[in-house]
Amino acid sequence: MADPAAGRPVTVTASGGTLKAVRVTDAGGGTLTGRAAAGGTRWVSDRKAVPGTSYTVEVTARAADGGESTTRSSFSTPEPERVNKLTLAPGKNTTVGVGHPLSIVFDRPVTRKADVERQLKVTTSNGTEGSWGWVKDWSGRDRADWRPRAYWKPGTKVTLEADLNGTDSGDGWFVRDYRTGFTVGAAQVVKVDLDRKRLTLLRDGRPVRTIPVSGGTPGGDKRSWRGTAVLMAKEGTINMNSETVGLGDAYDKMVDHSMRLTWSGMYAHAAPWNARHFGRANMSSGCIGISDADAASFYGQVRVGDPFEITGADTKGVIAEGNGYGAWNVAWPAWRDRSALR
Template sequence: MTQSAGQGGSGRHAGKAVAIAVAGLLVVGGGVGLAVASPWDDSPSEAGPGPSAPAGASSTPAEPAPTTAPPARDVTVNAVPADGAAAVNPVTVAEVSARNGRISDVTLEPVTGGAPVNGTLSADGTKWTAGERLAFNTQYAFTYTVSDTSGGKTTREQTFSTVEPANEADAALYPLDGTTVGTGQPLEINFSEPVVNKDAVEKAIKVTSTSGQPGAFYWLTDTKVRYRPQEFWAPNSTITVDMKLFGVDFGNAMIGNFDRTFTVKTHDTRLAVVDDKTKTMNVYIGGKLQRTFPVTLGTKEWPSTVGYHVVMEKYESTKFTAESIGLKPGDDAYYPPTVVKHASRLSNGGAFVHEALPAAQVALGSINVSHGCVGMSPEGAKYFYDNFGPGDVVQILNTNYGPMYVHDGFGDWNLSWEDYVNGTRQ
């Protein structure tokens, strides 16, 4: 079990210089060791007559003129972190410095064992600075020797402990590192703890792309932030997300615990335009029209949302339940659990592109019979499933209903750029 900060410290301090309990300051009086003449004292002294004193001189030796060694000046020591400090941010640079004295024999190491922390002593010996980061959830022993100007020495040991696991904050990026996605995929970062200091966290995350597209953050909640450029990502580009969150203060005493770089790539543009007026889907790949399919959309009671929808995930087959969209047995629109094929999710609320049930396929290209989904023929649904995946875009037009909300899946593109840039600070 890791010893708590400062435990056992009083025993180690016994018989050593008295510490002033203020932010790691230690004042060592000039009397560290015995008071001796200063080696830097060059004041002259008067000698009495020697054995060959001239005749007539007094036989009594003259008293030598007294010499006075200047007192050693008080040595002030400052150590960071302070003795007994707890929940120290590991990004803190450990150091010890002396005024009117010199530092030597510095050791900074985990109390429970492990490699000591490397550091550098200044040329004049007055300051030692750690050259590497501290670790989380670790109690450290900090030992050093201080010498005053008269040569007196004292050794001091102090302890401190760093942030414990309960106060560490982590984060995860979607899409996953190394994946390739469609050009409509916003970046999403989910934090393990609420972020209060949003500006500090944003500054610690740098997003660049080979297309050179600038972007903006948009906070959906205190634990979820999105990032997108003004227009869709350029096709066949590489996006780099450099998170330097180690030591970043999230607020509420939560501290970021890692630095990591992620890369995500985009493939060619893939856009499916669904128009309720014509009940068709036009499929564009690389900007060129490839196929047109008849579709059925949501009814007046269950309309399909307009605007841009980004494919979230897809299933070769999956089960739809009425309960997932808020219906219960006895409701007019209720339906029993139903297995559907080639289903691609467009929203958290349950909108999919999928193969219409056999009874609904007669409505393709003619009328709307779905609960908000885009129903297709077996051929059309399989073509969409085979060619569209996460990050690819479906644009739905003319349903006389509002756009999909930003939080209902990836509805980020339905916000104006101005609204996205101004964002939220919930």
């Protein structure tokens, strides 16, 4: 046996004769499957040995004279100094809108991005073309998103097999595998025209309703972002405090029907205090303000993952990839180039 180290396949070599059977098990009863190579004189496990684990190796070999013998040995890999974990979105067995990427945020820095990306297998029910891209999350952590070339087709089923157990991220080991899957719902897109101060909900490309709105105040830090945002969460009634988004003491209030669009604090929400400005002027602190009645019904119509395509002449810039799910603001060729395997 050679190279019984964490992060490497287990290799068993016959010292004369050939290998008839190899069984590698860990202390919990799990098995490392593998296959014979080099004419049956070598066996290599399919998966890597995991740090902090004891293994038993049982080998049955056939000698040149036809005799067989079985030997047993064991080895242990050292405990990892650091463990890396991750957070997956969307949640398992959820149904999301056509703009939601498959997103992985890592607890620790990933300096061996190619090694990690090789262990991430995305399967779709209809052969959707897509690519991983590495971004810096708003939290400052490393993040990998898998997005299609264009919005998902409704009904697409997506699964992720992240066979990371035993993979070194460069600043910590993964000590488990991850699985998730989700389904894509109806084809809904929200178009927000800040110049005309209106929002239009499209379903299957057809307008369902149009709502007068008030966006961010022109000319300063209270302007709205432009570009494509993806509805991250429907948070309901929440406290909004301007100090948390760098706007001093401009506001501190409870806000109904809150729909998060970015990590930096851009929402679509009910804003009855701005009623006189809906459809007439952009006078919010950066969010998309809607009347109570319109916000209540619109909140019930949209789904997490629905894209909001926001246009306007006076905005504070395009939504960054890591500020929520901003990958749609990167052209497809440039997004593919963000894969660590290109």
